[in-house]
Amino acid sequence: xxxxxxxxxxxxxxxxxxxxxxxxxxxxxxxxxxxxxxxxxxxxxxxxxxxxxxxxxxxxxxxxxxxxxxxxxxxxxxxxxxxxxxxxxxxxxxxxxxxxxxxxxxxxxxxxxxxxxxxxxxxxxxxxxxxxxxxxxxxxxxxxxxxxxxxxxxxxxxxxxxxxxxxxxxxxxxxx
Numbered sequence: 001x002x003x004x005x006x007x008x009x010x011x012x013x014x015x016x017x018x019x020x021x022x023x024x025x026x027x028x029x030x031x032x033x034x035x036x037x038x039x040x041x042x043x044x045x046x047x048x049x050x051x052x053x054x055x056x057x058x059x060x061x062x063x064x065x066x067x068x069x070x071x072x073x074x075x076x077x078x079x080x081x082x083x084x085x086x087x088x089x090x091x092x093x094x095x096x097x098x099x100x101x102x103x104x105x106x107x108x109x110x111x112x113x114x115x116x117x118x119x120x121x122x123x124x125x126x127x128x129x130x131x132x133x134x135x136x137x138x139x140x141x142x143x144x145x146x147x148x149x150x151x152x153x154x155x156x157x158x159x160x161x162x163x164x165x166x167x168x169x170x171x172x173x174x175x176x
Contacts, residue, residue: 002174004028005068007038009075009086016145017076017108019153020138020163024072024106027164031171036064040089048088058092065093069174070102073126077109081121090125099130102173104166105137108145115139133173138166 006025010017025035038061040048047055065071073090075082105122107114118137126134144156155163 002033002069002171003036003067004033004070004072004170004174005036005038005064006072007040007065007074007086007089009040009073009083009089011041011083011085012076013041014147015076015108016140016142016147016153017074017106019145019147019155020106020108020140020159021072021074022153023155023160024138024163024167027167028171030164031167032175033171036068038064038089040083040085043089048085048092051088051092053092058089061089062093062097065097065101068101070104070170071098071131072104072106072170073122074106075108075117075122077107077114077117080114081117082107082125087125090129093129096130098126099132101131102133102135102170103131104135104170106140106166107137108140108142110142112139112141135166135169138162 028035043057075086105118107117144159146154
């Protein structure tokens, strides 16, 4: 069974990005993958800000990446780029931490104008970490993910289908 790590770069617990990643997670599980999560917001802020490479929490997150066959890196769009908390974490991933691992970049933003965040902001940093096989990526607009009153999210079918297709492509690349 292949292992795929989802890295959520959202600093917010109630982020619509969670709804996107939950759909992706279910699709990956349906494809036979074992899914593990890194919620960057749950890592100790001091370790991120002061780049504590020797932190137990950072080492644990990096171990999950190292054990993975593929990695999904997801972020909300802030100021036309990925979040600062995601950048702080990616700075702590070893230089070739994504080498040999197919990656899927995912972003959610308020307008389609943010679509280029994947190609111009996220993909270059993933390439710098050794990710040579990057899938096209999935961009979602905030309006495609609705928060439900009792908690949880509702994702528009068109977006859900793109997420399922991306999950299928990623799973095919790492199937053993």
